Amino acid sequence: MKKLIVALLLAAVPLLGLAAGGGVHLDDADIDVSDQASLQRGAKYFVNYCLSCHSAKFQRYNRMAKDLGLTEDEVKENLMFTTDKIGDTMNIAMSEANAEAWFGTAPPDLSLIARARGVDYIYTYLRGFYVDPARPFGVNNVVFKDVGMPHVMWELQGMQKAVFHEVDGQQVVEKLVPVEGAAGKGKLSPEEFDGAMRDLTAFLSYVAEPIQLERKRIGVWVLLFIGIFFVLAYLLKKEYWKDIH
Numbered sequence: 612m613k614k615l616i617v618a619l620l621l622a623a624v625p626l627l628g629l630a631a632g633g634g635v636h637l638d639d640a641d642i643d644v645s646d647q648a649s650l651q652r653g654a655k656y657f658v659n660y661c662l663s664c665h666s667a668k669f670q671r672y673n674r675m676a677k678d679l680g681l682t683e684d685e686v687k688e689n690l691m692f693t694t695d696k697i698g699d700t701m702n703i704a705m706s707e708a709n710a711e712a713w714f715g716t717a718p719p720d721l722s723l724i725a726r727a728r729g730v731d732y733i734y735t736y737l738r739g740f741y742v743d744p745a746r747p748f749g750v751n752n753v754v755f756k757d758v759g760m761p762h763v764m765w766e767l768q769g770m771q772k773a774v775f776h777e778v779d780g781q782q783v784v785e786k787l788v789p790v791e792g793a794a795g796k797g798k799l800s801p802e803e804f805d806g807a808m809r810d811l812t813a814f815l816s817y818v819a820e821p822i823q824l825e826r827k828r829i830g831v832w833v834l835l836f837i838g839i840f841f842v843l844a845y846l847l848k849k850e851y852w853k854d855i856h
């Protein structure tokens with residue numbers, strides 16, 4: 612029993628490291644990848660605002676159509692701007708050489724970004740741009756210091772400015788507030804923009820693991836099987852050792 616407890620504690624050490632890392636507050640994304648309407652809206656935002664620079668090269672349009680409850684014709688008409696073949700992956704036309712010349716580095720593929728960073732990180736990042744004249748594109752980000760990406764959704768959100776406070780001699784972002792005037796007002800209200808970014812985050816989570824709902828469904832049955840097997844194995848062990856104990 613003591614060895615089992617020690618093994619469980621050792622297994623939990625990496626999780627404790629993850630929980631303690633980063634030091635930046637992340638907002639709860641609260642996504643639902645089973646909500647097809649949310650995923651459809653997220654796909655719309657992705658192809659309109661992200662796909663010009665960021666690919667999702669592990670995701671095929673026809674697979675997306677099936678999983679999101681869309682017909683192939685609907686995908687072709689509304690979500691395909693860089694290719695004419697429904698079986699193609701979500702690639703971009705911009706070459707890496709041009710991307711490096713324009714942005715300093717090639718924008719990363721976003722196929723697995725939700726698994727690499729987590730949905731809370733993505734949700735906070737998308738809503739965390741603020742004005743910073745020192746940066747090449749005039750913006751910075753609360754979770755990605757000195758970000759090299761422009762705020763492509765500023766028309767939806769409006770521009771924000773950071774309110775800083777000092778922690779251990781360093782300036783830390785306390786909160787973000789809209790800038791004064793028309794520039795601080797986006798086409799969407801703050802609540803609508805948060806909902807839109809939640810939809811986009813849900814779509815990126817789906818892209819990172821399209822089979823996650825099936826995995827979780829199967830996982831429940833696997834755990835039930837293990838539970839039943841444990842009971843039977845324990846009773847068998849008791850039967851084998853009853854004369855010794």
